[in-house]
Amino acid sequence: MALKILVVGGAGYIGSHMVKRLGESGVEVVTLDNLSSGHRDAVTCGEFVQGDIADRALLDSLFMSHKFDAVMHFASHIEVGESVRLPLKYYRNNVSNTLILLEAMQAAKIDKFIFSSTAAIFGTPQYSPIEERHPRSPINPYGRTKHMVEQILEDLDRAHGLRAVCLRYFNAAGADPSGALGERHDPESHLIPLTLQAASGRRPSIAVFGSDYDTPDGTCIRDYVHIVDLCEAHWLALQSLLGGAGSQQYNLGNGDGFSVLEVIETVRRVTRREFKVIKEARRAGDPPRLVADSTASRSTLGWAPKYPSLETIVEHAWNFEQKRPR
Numbered sequence: 001m002a003l004k005i006l007v008v009g010g011a012g013y014i015g016s017h018m019v020k021r022l023g024e025s026g027v028e029v030v031t032l033d034n035l036s037s038g039h040r041d042a043v044t045c046g047e048f049v050q051g052d053i054a055d056r057a058l059l060d061s062l063f064m065s066h067k068f069d070a071v072m073h074f075a076s077h078i079e080v081g082e083s084v085r086l087p088l089k090y091y092r093n094n095v096s097n098t099l100i101l102l103e104a105m106q107a108a109k110i111d112k113f114i115f116s117s118t119a120a121i122f123g124t125p126q127y128s129p130i131e132e133r134h135p136r137s138p139i140n141p142y143g144r145t146k147h148m149v150e151q152i153l154e155d156l157d158r159a160h161g162l163r164a165v166c167l168r169y170f171n172a173a174g175a176d177p178s179g180a181l182g183e184r185h186d187p188e189s190h191l192i193p194l195t196l197q198a199a200s201g202r203r204p205s206i207a208v209f210g211s212d213y214d215t216p217d218g219t220c221i222r223d224y225v226h227i228v229d230l231c232e233a234h235w236l237a238l239q240s241l242l243g244g245a246g247s248q249q250y251n252l253g254n255g256d257g258f259s260v261l262e263v264i265e266t267v268r269r270v271t272r273r274e275f276k277v278i279k280e281a282r283r284a285g286d287p288p289r290l291v292a293d294s295t296a297s298r299s300t301l302g303w304a305p306k307y308p309s310l311e312t313i314v315e316h317a318w319n320f321e322q323k324r325p326r
Contacts, residue, residue: 004028005238006068008053008101009075011038013183014116014172014230018072020044020181021231030066032058033075042181054097056104063108070112070238071105073098076146079189080120083142094145099152106160112241113153113164114234119251119290121147121168128257129223129293132168132249150249157247165237170223170253170292172230174313175320182320191260192224192314195267196321198275206275208260210282219260221289223253226307226316236301250301253292254308263310270314 005022009015010031015038022029022045029046032053040048051058053075076094077083083090105113120143121136138144156162173192175182183193198206211218233252240248258266264277297303307313 002026002028003069003242004030004066006030006032006062006066006071008032008071008073009038010072011035011040011043011048012074013185014227015072015074016042016044016181017176017227018074018231018234019046020176021228021235022046025235030062030068032062037185039184042184044180052097053101054093056100059101059104060107063104063110068108068110070114070241071101071110072114072234072238073101074116076116078118078142080140080142081189083140083145087141090141090145094142095148098149102152102156102162106156106162111160111162112238113162114237114241115149115153115164115166117146117150117166117168117249118143119168119170119253119292121150124287125290128289129253129255129291130251131293132251132296153247162247163241163245164247165241166249167230167233167237168249168251168292169230170225170251170290172227173224174226174228174307174316176228177316177319179316179319179323182317191222191263192267192317193321195264195275196271196314196318199267199271199273199318200321202321204276205278206264207278207280208264209280210286211279212282213288215259215288217259217261220286221257221259221291223255223257223291224263224310224313225253225292226305226313229303229305229307232306233297233301233303236303240301248300250297251292251294252297252303253294254305255292255294256308257289257291258310263314266310266314267318270311270318
C-alpha cells in the first residue's frame with residue numbers, strides 16, 4: 001500500500017518542491033494550503049485542498065477521510081522583518097495554528113511529523129559553522145516561533161510519543177532543474193531571486209546591505225542549500241521515522257559559505273547580464289557569517305547534497321526566472 005502524506009503549506013516554495021518529490025516516489029499526497037502566499041499551479045500532483053490549519057473542523061474531516069502515515073508542515077510565515085513589525089501574526093500562525101494541527105493529529109492518532117524549522121532559532125551565532133548543539137537564542141519573533149514549536153514537539157514526544165524531525169534550514173535556494181518550479185515570494189526578500197530579477201530587468205538594481213563586515217570581501221556570508229537537496233533531506237527524515245527512529249533535529253546547509261558579492265558575481269557569470277548594485281548601510285541583526293555544520297544529517301540520515309555548487313543553484317533559479325511572464 002502506498003504511503004499517504006499530508007503536506008500543509010504545499011503550495012509554497014519549499015512545500016511545492018516537496019509535493020513534487022513525494023509524487024515522483026509514488027506517495028499519495030494531499031496538499032492543504034490557504035494560498036495566502038502559495039500558488040495553486042505550483043501543486044503538481046495529488047489532491048489539493050484549499051484551507052487553513054487553523055480550521056479544526058477541516059482538519060478533523062481530512063483525518064477522518066484519509067489514513068495519513070505522516071504530516072509535513074511548511075505552512076509558516078517566514079519573513080524576519082515582518083515578524084518584528086507584526087509579531088502577533090507570527091505567533092498566531094506559526095505557534096497557535098500549529099497547535100491546532102498537532103491537536104487534530106493527536107486525536108487522529110498520527111504520530112509522525114516533519115517540521116520546517118530554521119537557523120534563526122540560533123540567533124546571533126557564537127561560532128561558525130553551527131551544529132545542532134549550538135545554543136538556541138533567537139533574536140526576532142520569527143525565530144522565537146520556530147523555537148517554541150521545537151520545544152512543544154519535544155514535550156509532545158515525552159508525553160504522547162509524537163515522533164518529529166525538525167529540519168533547520170539555513171538558506172534555501174535554487175529551483176527545480178526543469179524550471180517548472182521556483183521562488184515566487186511576494187514581496188521577495190531572498191538574495192538570489194532578487195539578484196536574478198535585477199539581471200532579467202524585473203527590478204532596477206540590487207542592494208548590498210553592509211560592506212564592512214569582518215569577512216574577506218566585507219559582505220555577509222551565508223550557506224545556500226539547493227531546494228532539491230532540502231527535499232531529499234525531508235524524504236530521508238520521513239524514511240527514518242517510518243523505520244522507527246526517534247525524534248531528531250538536523251541543521252541543513254552545504255557547509256560552505258558564500259558572500260553577498262560572490263553571489264552577485266556568480267549571477268553575472270551565469271546570466272551574462274550586467275545590472276546596478278547599490279551599497280546600503282548594514283541592517284540590524286545581520287550576523288557576519290551563518291554556515292551550517294550538517295555532519296549529523298549526513299552521518300545519520302545519509303544525506304548527500306546533489307547540487308552543492310553555487311553556480312548550479314543560480315543556474316536552476318535562472319531557468320525559472322526566465323520562464324516567468326514579464
